[in-house]
Amino acid sequence: MSASATDAPNCARDGENGLVQLEVTDRAPLVAVAGNPNTGKTTLFNRLTGHRAKVGNYPGVTVERLEGRLTLPGHARSARIVDVPGTYSLAARSVEEQIALWSICGLGAYERPDAVVLVVDGTQLERNLYLVLQVLELDLPVVVAVNMVDELLEQERELDADALAQDLGVPVVALSALRGSGLDELKEAVAGVLEDPARGRPGARWSPDEPDASTVVERVAAAVPDDWCAGDAERRRALALWSLLSVDDEDELEGLPEPLRRAAIDERARYEADGRCLEQYLVAGRYGWIDAHAERWTRGAGDLARKVTDRVDALLLHPLLGFATFLALMTVLFQSLFRWADPAIGAVEEVFGALGAWAEGALPAGFLRDLLVEGVIAGVGGVIVFLPQILLLFLFVAIMEGTGYMARVAFLMDRVMRSVGLHGRAFVPMLSGYACAIPAVMATRTMERRRDRMLTMMVVPLMTCSARLPVYALLIAAVFPVTGDHGFEQGLLMSAMYVFSTLVALAAAAVLGRTLFKGEHAPPIIEMPPYRLPRPLGVLRVMAERSALFVREAGTVILACTIGMWLFLSFPGEVEHSPEVAADLARVEAAQAAGEPLDDAFVTQVEARADGELLRGSYAGRLGHAIEPTIAPLGFDWQIGIGLLGAFAAREVFVSTMAVVYGMDESAAEEGDALRDEVRARTRPDGSKLYTPAVCLSLMVFFALACQCMSTLAVVKRETGGYRWPAFMFVYMTVLAWVASFVVYQSGRLLGFD
Amino acid sequence: MTDGIPAPNAAPNAAPSAAPSPGASAAAPSALADLPSGSTARLVRVEGARAFRRRLMELGLLPGTEVRVVRRAPLGGVVEIEVRRCRLSLRLTEAAGLFVEPNAGGGA
Numbered sequence: 001m002s003a004s005a006t007d008a009p010n011c012a013r014d015g016e017n018g019l020v021q022l023e024v025t026d027r028a029p030l031v032a033v034a035g036n037p038n039t040g041k042t043t044l045f046n047r048l049t050g051h052r053a054k055v056g057n058y059p060g061v062t063v064e065r066l067e068g069r070l071t072l073p074g075h076a077r078s079a080r081i082v083d084v085p086g087t088y089s090l091a092a093r094s095v096e097e098q099i100a101l102w103s104i105c106g107l108g109a110y111e112r113p114d115a116v117v118l119v120v121d122g123t124q125l126e127r128n129l130y131l132v133l134q135v136l137e138l139d140l141p142v143v144v145a146v147n148m149v150d151e152l153l154e155q156e157r158e159l160d161a162d163a164l165a166q167d168l169g170v171p172v173v174a175l176s177a178l179r180g181s182g183l184d185e186l187k188e189a190v191a192g193v194l195e196d197p198a199r200g201r202p203g204a205r206w207s208p209d210e211p212d213a214s215t216v217v218e219r220v221a222a223a224v225p226d227d228w229c230a231g232d233a234e235r236r237r238a239l240a241l242w243s244l245l246s247v248d249d250e251d252e253l254e255g256l257p258e259p260l261r262r263a264a265i266d267e268r269a270r271y272e273a274d275g276r277c278l279e280q281y282l283v284a285g286r287y288g289w290i291d292a293h294a295e296r297w298t299r300g301a302g303d304l305a306r307k308v309t310d311r312v313d314a315l316l317l318h319p320l321l322g323f324a325t326f327l328a329l330m331t332v333l334f335q336s337l338f339r340w341a342d343p344a345i346g347a348v349e350e351v352f353g354a355l356g357a358w359a360e361g362a363l364p365a366g367f368l369r370d371l372l373v374e375g376v377i378a379g380v381g382g383v384i385v386f387l388p389q390i391l392l393l394f395l396f397v398a399i400m401e402g403t404g405y406m407a408r409v410a411f412l413m414d415r416v417m418r419s420v421g422l423h424g425r426a427f428v429p430m431l432s433g434y435a436c437a438i439p440a441v442m443a444t445r446t447m448e449r450r451r452d453r454m455l456t457m458m459v460v461p462l463m464t465c466s467a468r469l470p471v472y473a474l475l476i477a478a479v480f481p482v483t484g485d486h487g488f489e490q491g492l493l494m495s496a497m498y499v500f501s502t503l504v505a506l507a508a509a510a511v512l513g514r515t516l517f518k519g520e521h522a523p524p525i526i527e528m529p530p531y532r533l534p535r536p537l538g539v540l541r542v543m544a545e546r547s548a549l550f551v552r553e554a555g556t557v558i559l560a561c562t563i564g565m566w567l568f569l570s571f572p573g574e575v576e577h578s579p580e581v582a583a584d585l586a587r588v589e590a591a592q593a594a595g596e597p598l599d600d601a602f603v604t605q606v607e608a609r610a611d612g613e614l615l616r617g618s619y620a621g622r623l624g625h626a627i628e629p630t631i632a633p634l635g636f637d638w639q640i641g642i643g644l645l646g647a648f649a650a651r652e653v654f655v656s657t658m659a660v661v662y663g664m665d666e667s668a669a670e671e672g673d674a675l676r677d678e679v680r681a682r683t684r685p686d687g688s689k690l691y692t693p694a695v696c697l698s699l700m701v702f703f704a705l706a707c708q709c710m711s712t713l714a715v716v717k718r719e720t721g722g723y724r725w726p727a728f729m730f731v732y733m734t735v736l737a738w739v740a741s742f743v744v745y746q747s748g749r750l751l752g753f754d
Numbered sequence: 755m756t757d758g759i760p761a762p763n764a765a766p767n768a769a770p771s772a773a774p775s776p777g778a779s780a781a782a783p784s785a786l787a788d789l790p791s792g793s794t795a796r797l798v799r800v801e802g803a804r805a806f807r808r809r810l811m812e813l814g815l816l817p818g819t820e821v822r823v824v825r826r827a828p829l830g831g832v833v834e835i836e837v838r839r840c841r842l843s844l845r846l847t848e849a850a851g852l853f854v855e856p857n858a859g860g861g862a
Contacts, residue, residue: 089812093805126838127814248804280800283811306841319828411843415831418845424832525809525848528834528841 029079029194030111031070032104034135035119036128037086037448038529040147042066043538044119044177045083048187051537053083055545057721058103063096064445072191073184079194082113088127090134091245094252096450101242105138105235107228108255115141115193115200117186122152122159122174123530125297126290132168133205133286137238141193141200142170145186150176151530157300164297169202178535203234206289208241213281216267220244223263244268245279309404309530316408326412330431333396337389337435338466344388352381370570371563379562382650383555386438386711390550391543393432393439397446398542400428402534406446407526420506421513423452424526430456430505433463434498437712438554441719442546451517457719458512458729461712462505462705464498467651471703472497474655475696478679501704508736550715557714565649565710568619569657575617581609604665612663620645634702634738635695635745635754637684647708654703694748698741706737786821786852787833794822795854802851810852814838821854 033048035041045053049068056065063085070081084103085096092098106112116135120128125146135142149159165172171189175182193200208214221240229236243264246253271278316322356373363369400406410424417424425447432440440460444453476493480486577585584606591598615621616639624641631641639661646657659665659675662682682690707713713726720726748754783798797819800807814837815821824834824841834843844852 088809091808091812124838124840127840130812130814245808251805279804279808280811280816283808284816287814287816313825317825317828317834322828407843411827411832411834412829414843414845415827415829418831525813526843528843 028077029114031079031081031115031117031190031194032084032113033081033117033119034084034100034104034131035086036088036121036124036131038527039086039119039121039128040177041083041086041119043535044145044147044175045081046538046541047177047180047183049081051541053081055549058085058099063099070187070190072187072194075191079114079190087131089131089245090242092251092253093246093248094450095254098246098253098255102255104135104140105228105239113140114197115143115190117143117145117190119145119147119177122146122148122298123155123157125164126287126294129168129290130283130286133289134238134242136168136170136202137204137207137234137241139201139203139232139234139238141197143186143189143193143200144168144170144172145182146172146174147177149174149182150179151532152298155300157298160297160299167293167296168205170200204238206285207237208282208285210281212271213278216244216271216278217241219267220260220263223257223260225257225260240264241282245282306530312531313408316405317411322412326409330427333393333428334431334434336392336396337432337439341388341392341435345385348381348385348388352377352384355381371566374570375563375566376559378566379559382562382711383551383558386436386550387547389436390439390442390547393443394543394546395539397428397443398539399534401446401542402532402538404529404531407528410526411528420510421517422456422509423447423449426452426456429460430463433460433465433505436465436467437461437463437709438550438715441712441715442550444719454720454725455509455513455517457716457725458732459505459509461707461709461729461733462501462508464501464704465651467709468497468703470652470655471647472700474658474676474679475691475700477676478691479693479696497700497704500701504705504736549718553718554711554715557717558711561710561714562649565646568623569615569646571619573614573618575613577610577613581606581613585610608660608665609663611660615642615657615660630738633745634741635692635698635749636702637690640699644702644706644708647703648710650711651703651708654708692748692754694745694753697748697753698745701744702737702741704737705733705740707733783853783855785850786823786835786854787846787849789823789854791823791825794820796820797852798855799853800851801853802848806848807851810848813842814840815852821852 033041033045045066045068048070053066053068056067057063058065066083068081070079072079082103084100087097087100090101090104092101102108103110104113104116118132118135120132132142132144144164146159146161146164152159159174161172161174171193173182173186173189175186177183208217217237217240220243221236224236224239224243228239243256243260244267247256247261247264249265268278316325356377359373359377360369363372397406400409406425406428409427412424413427414424417426422430426444428446429440429443432443437460440463441457444456444460447453447456472494476490479493480489588598588603588606616624620642621638623645624638627641628636628638631644636644640658642661643654643658647654655675658679662675662678664674664678679691684690707730713730716726716729717723786795786797789795797815797817799817800810800815802810819837822836824836826833827843830846832843832845833849834841835849836842
């Protein structure tokens with residue numbers, strides 16, 4: 001997929017006249033914005049695009065791509081602007097890391113930008129300029145945007161933009177993305193470079209001068225494909241340098257020609273044969289140039305730097321106070337997801353319930369009405385219902401990221417999380433998983449490396465989410481005898497389920513981290529940015545963006561699944577009613593036709609029994625029968641099988657599905673006691689008790705481990721950009737659940753709990 | 755430990771630093787991770803797996819660079835260092851590949 005193809009839909013949406021806009025914008029100049037992480041690149045990007053950037057994905061990888069429009073002063077046309085994932089260097093070992101070079105240089109399917117804006121953190125110029133030097137080597141038109149000059153001033157230092165521009169040989173603009181200063185100057189500089197690219201193409205600031213190294217570079221350069229450098233000898237050398245720093249025998253780069261790979265590995269080995277280190281020579285060369293000029297770029301001693309951060313860190317990373325603060329904050333986060341989101345969730349459910357009831361009354365009975373009420377309205381409600389928790393979690397995440405506290409969480413928790421192979425930052429998603437896996441999966445974005453993100457995503461759904469609680473409550477109540485007070489034991493069993501799920505999730509992380517995600521083990525180096533006040537608008541933006549993405553991309557899948565589930569549970573919709581139900585139905589009908597008064601309770605009860613027969617005769621009921629042989633070893637009959645299938649809509653739906661299966665009135669089931677008594681009384685065909693303690697425990701273990709949630713699968717599909725990972729997740733969790741339930745039920749039987 | 759970065763001693767073929775290490779003294783270099791919090795030292799050697807070594811160097815951790823140990827994580831395992839005005843947190847197992855010669859002055 002080419003970059004211009006992904007742009008097209010956005011451009012069409014932006015203009016009043018889609019098609020004409022599309023024609024024009026396809027030829028509009030492309031500006032790429034690159035820079036180190038934590039440089040305020042996203043803030044600047046949003047400022048430049050007037051907060052109208054669109055979030056997309058880089059094709060084939062789980063890296064997000066922002067794109068928007070940039071209006072340039074004195075230009076009739078606006079430019080297209082796209083961001084490049086934050087990186088400290090262009091050198092890469094993985095597909096995700098190589099996006100930086102590929103998109104800056106226009107390799108492969110990427111469109112080559114007409115100008116590159118490099119955002120650098122003015123308070124850390126030296127390190128930021130390493131990336132700038134790499135891009136200058138590529139001989140692409142560059143504008144350097146020095147961000148955070150206000151922070152620099154607070155440190156009693158001052159930028160000499162002219163000196164920096166002179167040394168780099170490109171336009172340099174000092175700005176503060178946070179305050180919005182310097183933006184017009186930046187746009188002017190970009191317009192200038194687009195008009196006269198030579199202004200931003202001074203060539204390499206440093207090139208290898210050691211004879212052996214030069215020879216190596218020339219030899220590797222000869223292997224660089226011609227279409228990568230468009231006849232530019234300077235770019236050819238730069239790509240050779242990139243290969244020498246990136247390629248090794250274990251890298252996961254894609255689209256690299258074999259001759260180039262070989263040349264890089266062989267030539268480097270030749271250079272290093274006598275113990276020298278080529279990478280060190282190359283990296284030190286660039287830093288040598290930076291160090292030689294750095295004094296000219298900023299004035300002032302800068303002793304004030306870090307003063308505030310040091311004081312805050314002394315508290316927040318304190319062995320005792322730091323952990324106390326951390327625990328307090330995490331408690332607030334968890335409580336807000338688990339409890340404070342409840343009123344909002346209840347309100348959403350109520351609104352959609354009322355909407356459904358209204359539609360039911362307003363429309364004539366029939367397929368369309370049922371589709372609308374039980375498929376569409378229920379489905380949309382089922383999507384919106386996640387928003388309170390998503391908004392809340394991303395409120396916290398955006399504040400923690402914006403202030404720099406997230407890096408401290410990783411610092412504090414790394415030891416614990418690492419013991420099972422997880423990143424320190426995985427703590428927040430894992431904790432959120434106790435409330436709901438959907439926002440938790442979305443929060444894995446806070447981790448940069450794909451491996452950390454995927455690993456966390458794969459184990460988060462094992463945490464005991466709140467949707468499992470109604471199921472546990474029903475089954476726990478059924479485990480214990482009717483007589484006596486078993487509140488304490490019941491509470492204990494509930495706690496045990498939490499401990500169990502946590503241990504399984506951590507064990508799964510340890511196993512998956514050592515098997516599936518084994519190859520990718522470059523350990524994380526986390527920058528500890530200075531504390532900053534988050535920008536309220538930025539926080540709101542993150543919340544809105546994440547919610548919109550969820551509704552648009554995961555929501556559509558969830559909606560489709562809800563409709564599918566409804567069809568599955570209510571069709572073919574014609575069953576041969578049992579003689580008793582048929583007789584009762586006929587009685588009700590006759591009485592209604594004659595206008596005779598009827599006992600309401602009786603009518604409800606007859607209808608519930610009829611619904612139960614409908615469900616048992618539906619496709620889901622048939623599938624329940626079909627899967628019975630596979631779930632019988634776990635102690636489940638085909639009716640529980642229907643419940644398991646229904647629970648895909650959401651785990652708590654198991655409870656109401658069982659009520660319908662058992663021919664009970666749904667609203668009566670919600671009261672709890674009626675269904676519990678029914679469950680306790682349920683028997684197998686041979687007259688033995690169905691919900692024995694062994695069966696209840698087996699069923700609880702199954703719910704703890706199985707991936708009984710289509711919304712989780714939908715959101716994983718959205719986050720990973722394909723069906724591969726949700727498919728893997730579903731299979732591994734279901735297999736795990738089956739095996740564990742098998743062990744629980746069979747050993748329970750052997751121990752006489754059946 | 756799960757990341758499989760070879761310990762410096764276990765990787766005899768890890769290219770030792772060839773660049774001049776300014777002011778290298780005869781004293782044996784020690785691991786950065788062993789320095790007390792708050793102390794400053796000059797890097798003399800960066801060891802470890804190739805990709806990891808490259809990343810450290812690209813962040814400015816080059817032989818000859820001054821590095822400060824800011825603090826250790828309360829639970830251990832991670833160390834925060836300062837290099838070129840920038841703070842990084844590294845796992846101790848990886849910081850073990852950073853060798854320094856302690857400054858006579860000790861502090862900043």
